[in-house]
Amino acid sequence: MRIAIDAMGGDFAPDEILAGVIESTQYIEKGDSLILLGPAEIIESKIGSKELKKYADIIRIVNAPEIITMDEPPVDALRKKRNSSISIMNKMAADGEVDAVISAGNTGACVAASQLRMRNIEGVNRPGIAVVFPTFEGPVTMCDVGANISCKPINFYQYAIMASMYSKHVLGIDNPRVGIMSIGEEENKGSDTVKKARELIKSDPKINFIGNIEGRDIFKGKCDVAICDGFVGNVVLKLTEGLVDGLFKIIKHELMNQSMLLALKFRPVMMKLYQKYDYHEYGGAPLLGVNGTSIICHGSSKARTIKNAINAARKYHKMQINEKIKDYLATTNVKGIDEQYQNI
Amino acid sequence: MRIAIDAMGGDFAPDEILAGVIESTQYIEKGDSLILLGPAEIIESKIGSKELKKYADIIRIVNAPEIITMDEPPVDALRKKRNSSISIMNKMAADGEVDAVISAGNTGACVAASQLRMRNIEGVNRPGIAVVFPTFEGPVTMCDVGANISCKPINFYQYAIMASMYSKHVLGIDNPRVGIMSIGEEENKGSDTVKKARELIKSDPKINFIGNIEGRDIFKGKCDVAICDGFVGNVVLKLTEGLVDGLFKIIKHELMNQSMLLALKFRPVMMKLYQKYDYHEYGGAPLLGVNGTSIICHGSSKARTIKNAINAARKYHKMQINEKIKDYLATTNVKGIDEQYQNI
Numbered sequence: 001m002r003i004a005i006d007a008m009g010g011d012f013a014p015d016e017i018l019a020g021v022i023e024s025t026q027y028i029e030k031g032d033s034l035i036l037l038g039p040a041e042i043i044e045s046k047i048g049s050k051e052l053k054k055y056a057d058i059i060r061i062v063n064a065p066e067i068i069t070m071d072e073p074p075v076d077a078l079r080k081k082r083n084s085s086i087s088i089m090n091k092m093a094a095d096g097e098v099d100a101v102i103s104a105g106n107t108g109a110c111v112a113a114s115q116l117r118m119r120n121i122e123g124v125n126r127p128g129i130a131v132v133f134p135t136f137e138g139p140v141t142m143c144d145v146g147a148n149i150s151c152k153p154i155n156f157y158q159y160a161i162m163a164s165m166y167s168k169h170v171l172g173i174d175n176p177r178v179g180i181m182s183i184g185e186e187e188n189k190g191s192d193t194v195k196k197a198r199e200l201i202k203s204d205p206k207i208n209f210i211g212n213i214e215g216r217d218i219f220k221g222k223c224d225v226a227i228c229d230g231f232v233g234n235v236v237l238k239l240t241e242g243l244v245d246g247l248f249k250i251i252k253h254e255l256m257n258q259s260m261l262l263a264l265k266f267r268p269v270m271m272k273l274y275q276k277y278d279y280h281e282y283g284g285a286p287l288l289g290v291n292g293t294s295i296i297c298h299g300s301s302k303a304r305t306i307k308n309a310i311n312a313a314r315k316y317h318k319m320q321i322n323e324k325i326k327d328y329l330a331t332t333n334v335k336g337i338d339e340q341y342q343n344i
Numbered sequence: 345m346r347i348a349i350d351a352m353g354g355d356f357a358p359d360e361i362l363a364g365v366i367e368s369t370q371y372i373e374k375g376d377s378l379i380l381l382g383p384a385e386i387i388e389s390k391i392g393s394k395e396l397k398k399y400a401d402i403i404r405i406v407n408a409p410e411i412i413t414m415d416e417p418p419v420d421a422l423r424k425k426r427n428s429s430i431s432i433m434n435k436m437a438a439d440g441e442v443d444a445v446i447s448a449g450n451t452g453a454c455v456a457a458s459q460l461r462m463r464n465i466e467g468v469n470r471p472g473i474a475v476v477f478p479t480f481e482g483p484v485t486m487c488d489v490g491a492n493i494s495c496k497p498i499n500f501y502q503y504a505i506m507a508s509m510y511s512k513h514v515l516g517i518d519n520p521r522v523g524i525m526s527i528g529e530e531e532n533k534g535s536d537t538v539k540k541a542r543e544l545i546k547s548d549p550k551i552n553f554i555g556n557i558e559g560r561d562i563f564k565g566k567c568d569v570a571i572c573d574g575f576v577g578n579v580v581l582k583l584t585e586g587l588v589d590g591l592f593k594i595i596k597h598e599l600m601n602q603s604m605l606l607a608l609k610f611r612p613v614m615m616k617l618y619q620k621y622d623y624h625e626y627g628g629a630p631l632l633g634v635n636g637t638s639i640i641c642h643g644s645s646k647a648r649t650i651k652n653a654i655n656a657a658r659k660y661h662k663m664q665i666n667e668k669i670k671d672y673l674a675t676t677n678v679k680g681i682d683e684q685y686q687n688i
Contacts, residue, residue: 071530136594146527149535183490183578186415191493191575215579216586228579231535234527235559235576236583242560243587250480250621251595254613262613265606269598277594 001029003313004089004098007038008067009105010301014038017104018046020306025058027311033057034310035098037064037085064088070299074108078116086110090117093292100313102284104297104306111147111287111296118292121322123329125152127289128159128230129296130166131237132282137221141167141176143288145233156180156197156227160207161332162288162325163225169319170312176224179213181232187211197227204332248274283308286316288325293317345373347657348433348442351382352411353449354645358382361448362390364650369402371655377401378654379442381408381429408432414643418452422460430454434461437636444657446628448641448650455491455631455640462636465666467673469496471633472503472574473640474510475581476626481565485511485520487632489577500524500541500571504551505676506632506669507569513663514656520568523557525576531555541571548676592618627652630660632669637661 005021007014021034028034036043040063044052052059064085068077078087086109089101094117103110107129115127128144143163148155160178167176180198182190189212190198201209213223215236228236248270255263275281283305284295295313297305349365351358365378372378380387384407388396396403408429412421422431430453433445438461447454451473459471472488487507492499504522511520524542526534533556534542545553557567559580572580592614599607619625627649628639639657641649 071528073532136590136597149527181579183493183575183582184415188417214586215581215583216589218583219586219590231527232576232579235525235572236579237559238527239559239562239580239583240587242558242563243584244591245560246480246563247588247591250617251613253480254617254620258613262609266610269595269602269606273594273598276598 001032001100001314001317002035002098003032003310004035004037004062004092004101005306005310006085006089006101006103006105007036007043008064008085009103010297011070011299012302013104014042014046016302017306018043019303020301021059021310022047022051022055023303024307024310025055027307028058028314032314033060035060035062035092037062037089039063039065039067062088062092068106068109070106072106072109074106074112077106077109078113086113090114090294093294094118099317100293100295102295102297102306102309102313104299104301107146107296107299110294114287114290114292114294118290118294120289121291121325121329124158124162124289124325126155127287128155128162129285130163130288131233131285132171133218133240134277134281135219135221137219138173138224139171139282140218140224140226141171142218142226142228142233142236144228144230145237145285146230147287149229149231151193151197151229153193153197153200156194157200157204158289159227160201160209160225161328163227164207165321165324165328166286166288167224169321169324170315173224175208177208177210177222178225178227179210179217179223181215181226181228182212183214185212185214201227206328206331280305281308283310283312286312286321291322293322345376345444345658345661346379346442347376347654348379348381348406348436348445349650349654350429350433350445350447350449351380351387352408352429353447354641355414355643356646357448358386358390360646361650362387363647364645364654365403366391366395366399367647368651368654369399371651372402372658376658377404379404379406379436381406381433383407383409383411406432406436412450412453414450416450416453418450418456421450421453422457430457434458434638437638438462444637444639444661446639446641446650446653446657448643448645451490451640451643454638458631458634458636458638462634462638464633465635465669465673468502468506468633468669470499470502471631472499472506473629474507474632475577475629476515477562477584478621478625479563479565481563482517482568483515483626484562484568484570485515486562486570486572486577486580488572488574489581489629490574491631493573493575495537495541495573497537497541497544500538501544501548502633503571504545504553504569505672507571508551509665509668509672510630510632511568513665513668514659517568519552521552521554521566522569522571523554523561523567525559525570525572526556527558529556529558545571550672550675624649625652627654627656630656630665635666637666
């Protein structure tokens with residue numbers, strides 16, 4: 001399998017990205033290759049010629065001299081910077097030169113480039129980013145977290161299907177329970193779009209749909225898949241991040257106020273929890289619905305994140321998630337549903 | 345001041361509600377009275393005649409034999425149950441018989457009853473529920489968290505004004521920084537409604553507007569006021585609740601795995617944090633924008649929550665927040681803005 005990695009994407013690029021790539025060389029399977037994209041001279045000098053020679057069978061560099069920054073408007077950036085890593089790697093995927101792309105760079109640009117080059121899976125209207133939240137009760141897959149901020153019912157329905165496939169075949173959850181994010185458990189709660197989406201998802205008996213879920217339910221083991229629009233999902237994702245950081249900060253503060261010794265004893269527990277329940281553990285979020293394997297990583301990805309993202313890309317590709325989505329969609333009257341619901 | 349309290353609202357009613365009322369008798373000012381609404385015989389038997397006699401100068405019971413349950417459709421329930429505590433207390437407020445109402449019951453019914461009876465403050469299109477998040481960096485007021493799930497730009501603008509007044513005059517934050525919840529810091533990020541709302545808020549130089557904020561910023565001291573629609577706000581509120589619970593659960597689990605002694609030592613720290621950063625600390629959420637003082641409490645309110653809510657109602661009323669909102673709105677071209685933006 002050939003995996004392309006954006007060496008210049010993310011707040012800690014290229015150092016952490018490259019460190020993650022080197023680390024992952026010991027885990028990948030025989031015959032797999034890792035293709036690094038970015039300005040060749042930067043990547044070469046960072047890795048060093050000795051190391052590059054050592055990994056000559058695994059690592060290859062493709063020169064991508066232009067860099068899309070984190071805050072550039074995505075579509076503009078892609079139009080202007082055709083020689084950026086994000087542009088080139090997605091074109092390579094479309095041309096069959098790589099089997100997966102990974103980037104921790106500008107999320108909007110990654111989504112747009114994958115959609116533009118890979119195209120959507122037949123029957124999918126809009127792709128969605130699926131993030132896995134590691135919780136005490138098990139991993140919860142949330143889709144969408146930022147690709148599509150104004151969802152129609154058909155998008156929610158397709159997210160339910162695609163995220164279920166991911167939960168089942170990548171995370172190994174049998175018959176995953178799907179909930180739709182709303183503001184109360186009762187059927188009458190939620191926006192008109194959410195209500196129509198619920199009706200649509202409910203009409204498909206193959207989905208293990210449990211109805212509305214609330215914010216608190218994500219961490220309470222009530223569902224395995226949480227469906228929402230990209231605005232709500234993005235807020236949830238970033239809030240979780242901020243709240244976890246904030247809580248550990250106040251715990252540390254309070255412990256130090258009480259006793260320095262207690263604070264010191266708590267430190268390894270905190271570090272362990274941080275690792276165990278850190279969503280970087282899942283490495284990256286697949287862009288579900290594009291005709292290829294596109295893994296989007298957090299902007300603050302470290303070496304560990306990239307190593308895990310490479311693993312996630314392999315699993316996604318080997319488990320043929322896209323084929324499974326296609327097969328599922330072929331069994332539904334998706335075209336009819338689409339026409340019926342697309343203008344809502 | 346006369347404060348009406350719904351004795352039958354919430355998961356732990358009437359016991360916890362009544363316990364909170366009794367507890368608060370030691371804090372209220374001379375001349376204040378607490379009016380309890382619910383089936384008179386239940387309230388009387390729960391408090392007991394001896395206690396009732398003791399507090400005869402402070403506590404009064406108004407019989408409201410009907411009970412609106414937590415999951416009843418609000419408008420239906422209000423129409424059918426005119427003798428419920430929520431119906432009667434809001435009517436009493438409208439008739440000038442009480443100065444504030446407090447309920448931990450069906451939120452939708454509380455919002456609808458207060459709107460119906462108290463009416464909106466002149467110039468306010470839709471009221472919003474403002475919740476205070478206690479964070480390490482100070483309290484953050486978020487509005488709306490569930491009264492209005494499909495907001496127009498004018499609603500966001502009015503929430504910015506009203507929540508600023510609350511933050512300033514009730515929480516004592518000078519010139520509160522207002523952010524609007526979005527999915528990125530950049531101006532081009534967000535839904536069309538959020539973008540238009542941002543433009544509108546920005547056009548008012550009296551608001552200390554800092555632009556877009558993300559989920560993580562709420563706990564990072566970036567803003568004092570966070571504006572969002574009721575759908576997003578409700579998800580944020582409940583997610584925070586679930587995540588805090590979930591995190592303490594995994595910390596406890598991990599500590600017990602390591603050493604029972606360490607877990608025992610951590611327990612008082614956890615309890616202290618739970619109290620200090622628990623949003624029940626602020627007692628209840630004011631419904632901003634109605635022509636009266638309406639405090640909405642969490643369904644799982646305990647005695648402490650109710651005691652704090654009574655305190656919050658007093659502060660809201662005494663600080664004349666509604667007068668301050670009226671004064672502010674009189675200085676803006678709110679009618680003109682309204683017409684310009686109301687159909688977006």
